[in-house]
Amino acid sequence: MPHVIDWDDAYRQRGTPAWNIGVPQPEYAAIIDTEGLVRGEVLDAGCGHAELALALAARGHNVVGLDLSPTAVAAAADAARERGLENATFAAADISSFTGYDGRFSTIFDSGLLHALPAELRDGYLQSVYRAAAPGARLYILAFGTGAFSDHEGPGPTQFTEDQLREVVSRHWEVEEIRPAPLHAVLPDGRVQMPGFLVTAVKA
Numbered sequence: 001m002p003h004v005i006d007w008d009d010a011y012r013q014r015g016t017p018a019w020n021i022g023v024p025q026p027e028y029a030a031i032i033d034t035e036g037l038v039r040g041e042v043l044d045a046g047c048g049h050a051e052l053a054l055a056l057a058a059r060g061h062n063v064v065g066l067d068l069s070p071t072a073v074a075a076a077a078d079a080a081r082e083r084g085l086e087n088a089t090f091a092a093a094d095i096s097s098f099t100g101y102d103g104r105f106s107t108i109f110d111s112g113l114l115h116a117l118p119a120e121l122r123d124g125y126l127q128s129v130y131r132a133a134a135p136g137a138r139l140y141i142l143a144f145g146t147g148a149f150s151d152h153e154g155p156g157p158t159q160f161t162e163d164q165l166r167e168v169v170s171r172h173w174e175v176e177e178i179r180p181a182p183l184h185a186v187l188p189d190g191r192v193q194m195p196g197f198l199v200t201a202v203k204a
Contacts, residue, residue: 021191024052025111025142027181027198032059039138040106045129046095046113050076050088057088064105065090066098096121101132108132108139112183114168115143115157115196126172133203139173141165141199142183148194165199173201 024032031037038061044053047065049072056063057080067073070092080088095113108129117125129139146159160168162178169175181198184191 020049020051021184021186022051024055025184027142028052028109028111028140029055031140032056037138038107040134041104043101043105043108043129043132045108045110045125046116047076047090048072048111050079050090052109052111053088053090054079054083054085057085058083061087061107063088064101066093066095068092068094096124096128098128099131103132103134105129105132106134106137108137110139110141110143112142112144112157114141115160117158119158122168123171126169130172130203135203137203139169139199139201139203141169141197141201142181143196143199144183145180145195145197148183148196160197162197165197169199169201174204176200176202 023029032055038056042053042056042061042063044050044056044063044065047053047067048069050065053063053065053076065073065076065088067090073090073092076090080090096117114122114125133139143165144157144159146161148159149156165178166175177200178197181196182193183196184193
């Protein structure tokens with residue numbers, strides 16, 4: 001049975017979702033800090049509460065955050081207003097089939113979105129972000145690797161092998177690199193790291 005989450009309900013809960021660590025994932029913080037890696041207008045795909053988009057905007061980048069959850073989008077927009085970040089905008093959209101941004105983004109970040117999508121939506125998602133990408137755009141994907149969750153925890157996000165990630169992403173994008181990279185989450189007993197991969201791909 002596929003792993004299905006009511007994303008808007010997840011963001012309406014009293015507690016903060018485990019994947020919202022209050023700052024960008026460390027792998028992405030390092031990319032933001034490296035001169036020249038973030039170019040042009042930026043898409044934060046599946047932005048959630050958008051700490052990544054907000055951090056990018058604070059550095060002067062023009063950012064669009066898209067998420068399926070209107071609750072998350074509203075919270076992200078409120079945070080941008082509170083921080084005076086007029087260069088960050090947010091919209092609710094089905095990330096697996098969104099339109100209206102053709103050829104717009106030179107940098108695209110996926111911070112734990114691909115592994116949360118049901119298998120049947122992945123291809124549409126990768127096509128949609130490809131369509132929204134400018135020529136030569138770079139796509140970064142952080143996704144869980146095998147061993148991130150134990151078998152007894154029940155259905156959960158996909159845990160990819162490197163070969164599986166390469167096969168999925170390379171249907172539409174030119175994969176430059178896939179390397180091990182941890183994902184951080186906040187659990188009741190504190191912040192944890194889980195195995196994952198960082199994919200870097202380009203629109204040829």
